[in-house]
Amino acid sequence: MAYLKIDKERCKSCEYCIISCKKGALSLSNNTNAEGYKYVEVDAEKCVLCGVCYQVCPDNTFEIIKD
Numbered sequence: 001m002a003y004l005k006i007d008k009e010r011c012k013s014c015e016y017c018i019i020s021c022k023k024g025a026l027s028l029s030n031n032t033n034a035e036g037y038k039y040v041e042v043d044a045e046k047c048v049l050c051g052v053c054y055q056v057c058p059d060n061t062f063e064i065i066k067d
Contacts, residue, residue, distance in 0.1 A: 002066040004047050008039035010061045017053035017062070026053060 011033060017040055018026045025046035028038045040053075040061065054062040 002049055002064060003044060004042050004049060004053070005063040005065050006040055006042060007061050007063070008033050009035070010059045011037055011039035012059055013037040013039070014058065016056045016058070020052045020056045022050070022052070023048055 013028060023046045025043045026040050029041045033039050049064055051064060
């Protein structure tokens, strides 16, 4: 089983990942991280682990975990 792990403390709300996600699996949370940025959340049912979010993120927020 694999899943997308998001480090909410690295996220700076740039939304590159949200714009790039063809499945609409990513959105901004209503919550904020320690720096005051709204961080990205993933809808695991929509996510196909394509890795586009990982590639476009300038802050290395994403990691694809393979169990």
